[in-house]
Amino acid sequence: MGVGKLIGIAGTALxxxxxxxxxxxxxxxxxxxxxxxxCRTCNIWQMRPKGELTIEEIRKLAAANPxxxxxxxxxxEPFLRSDIAEIAKAFKEHSxxxxxxxxxxxxxxxxxxxxxxxxxxLDLGIPRVAITVSLDGYKELHDMIRGIPGNYEKAIDMxxxxxxxxxxxxxxxxxFGYTLSKLNMxxxxxxxxxxKRDIPDIKYNDxxxxxxxxxxxxxxxxxxxITPNDPVVVKEISDFIDHREPTASAITLxxxxxxxxxxxxxxxxxxxxxxxxxxxxxxxxxxxNVFPSIMWDMKIGNVRDTNFSLEQILKGEQAKRAIDxxxxxxxxxxxxxxxxxxxLTGSVISxxx
Ligand code: SF4
Numbered sequence: 001m002g003v004g005k006l007i008g009i010a011g012t013a014l015x016x017x018x019x020x021x022x023x024x025x026x027x028x029x030x031x032x033x034x035x036x037x038x039c040r041t042c043n044i045w046q047m048r049p050k051g052e053l054t055i056e057e058i059r060k061l062a063a064a065n066p067x068x069x070x071x072x073x074x075x076x077e078p079f080l081r082s083d084i085a086e087i088a089k090a091f092k093e094h095s096x097x098x099x100x101x102x103x104x105x106x107x108x109x110x111x112x113x114x115x116x117x118x119x120x121x122l123d124l125g126i127p128r129v130a131i132t133v134s135l136d137g138y139k140e141l142h143d144m145i146r147g148i149p150g151n152y153e154k155a156i157d158m159x160x161x162x163x164x165x166x167x168x169x170x171x172x173x174x175x176f177g178y179t180l181s182k183l184n185m186x187x188x189x190x191x192x193x194x195x196k197r198d199i200p201d202i203k204y205n206d207x208x209x210x211x212x213x214x215x216x217x218x219x220x221x222x223x224x225x226i227t228p229n230d231p232v233v234v235k236e237i238s239d240f241i242d243h244r245e246p247t248a249s250a251i252t253l254x255x256x257x258x259x260x261x262x263x264x265x266x267x268x269x270x271x272x273x274x275x276x277x278x279x280x281x282x283x284x285x286x287x288x289n290v291f292p293s294i295m296w297d298m299k300i301g302n303v304r305d306t307n308f309s310l311e312q313i314l315k316g317e318q319a320k321r322a323i324d325x326x327x328x329x330x331x332x333x334x335x336x337x338x339x340x341x342x343x344l345t346g347s348v349i350s351x352x353x
Contacts, residue, residue: 023067023310023311023314024068024278024279024280024281024282024310024314025069025280025281026068026070026071026072026280027068027070027071027072027282027284027310028072028074028281028282028284028293028338028339029071029072029283030074030283030285030286030294031052031053031073031074031075031076031078031081031087031286032049032052032075032076032077032078032080032286033047033052033075033076033285033286034047034075034077034080034081035047035075035076035077035080035106036077036080036106036108036109036148037077037108037147037151038147038148039145039147040145040146040183040226041136041145041212041219041221041224041226042219042220042221043219043221043224044075044076044218044219046220049076049286049287051287053286053287053288053303055086057288057308058086058087058090059090060307060308061090061284061303061308061310062090062091062093062094062095063090063094063308064303064307064308064310065094065308065310065311066094066096067095067097068097069095069097069098069099070098070099070100070101071091071095071100071102072101072102072103072338073087073088073101073102074338076286077105077106077108077109078103078104079105079113079114079117080109084103085117085120085121088120088121088124089120089121089124092124092125092126098126099127099128100126100127101121101126101128101130102129102131102132103129103130103131103132104132104133104134104177105133105134105158106134106146106151107133107134107151107154107155107157107158108148108154111154111157111158111161114158115161115165118131118172119165119169122165122169122171125171127171128171129169129171129172130172130173130174130175131162131172131174132174132175132177132208133155133159133174133175133176133177134146134176134177134179135152135176135177135178135195136178136179136181136184136191137152137184137187137191138152138187138191138194139152139153139194141183141184141187141191142155142191144183145181145184155176156195156198156199159176159199160199162174163199175206175208176195176206176207176208177207177208177210178191178207178209178210179211179212180209180210180211180212180228180233180236180237181211181212181226181227182212182225182226182227182228182230183226185228185230185232185233185236186232186236188209188236188239188240189236189239192207203245204240204243204244204245205244205245205252207240208255208337209237209240209259209262210262210336211227211228211233211262211265211266211335211336212226212227213227213295213334213335213336214227215294215295215297215334216297217283217285217291217294217295217296217297217299218285218294227269228266229266229269234263234266237262237263237266238263240259241259241263244256244259254341254344257344258337258340258341258344261273261335261340261344262340265333265335269333271331271333271334271335272335273340273344275326275331275334275339276339276342277292277296277331277339277342278292278314278319278322278326280342280345281293281339282310282314283296283338284303284310287302288302289301290302290310292319292322292326292331293331293334293338293339294336294338294339295332295334295336295339296322296331298318298325299318300313300316300318300319300322301313301318301319
């Protein structure tokens, strides 16, 4: 079953090399803006969200849009939604070709509760469930950036729990997600060595690196001076690429291609490849608002106005205007993993080059 779905998502990605896709295959869905962290790179935690989509509405959404192959359930802290397993189940029930479900966590929820929810999600039989455990530095650095004393230990503990859980679930994947910003530039190697003391068999491949970026419709961090534009960061990404071990997996190939473009982006601040927003992916926030991507604050509709049909919004006038803006090169510059993988899989040559 997993192989069939892998062929499905790979086929869609490959198809996007030669023709325009009729509808997106990836949904970036912020299921809640609630967050108990206090990050200095993001203002989501300052929001007091009211009127977020209910589980009944999300079930209607999943039923009305049964074509996603990759769903990212993000936040806020997604595990603050007590119905997260129900949300995953709703998409699994309706999207036959669903191959991968990805979720980040700040490790601040009760770990037994997270493990219990995760077991429910893993038991759904989605071929790939991937968790990104946020970790932005060694103990003092991570806790300073995240504004929560003790957060480092919790991230380490979460990673260890996932390692244990993996023994029972071959469909579970996980990495540390390291966001490079002005607050931690030049500190990755020190962080890696600190983590190695706590998790001796940790590998560079167990980390995913992102660059802190500005997004007014997602991180709510407009005006923050966090994106590093410094040779130190370029070298840091370059060293990280050199340290990564080659593997035969397609995910490693794509991740390496992502990092090579991240290096370009860190040097130039210019999106290194054409964006696939709207075509391969779309961003839905927890209030039902739809945007081309997490990085583009251009609302194109709300699913509460279309009986939860995303396709209706994607065919609407505002979406057409966004496509026109894209053609004119007016989409904001960005390179984040939420959006970049679709660009990469839309160009096989870029993965191999
Ligand atoms: S980066 Fe993540 S953990 Fe930090 S405030 Fe934003 S949503 Fe919360």
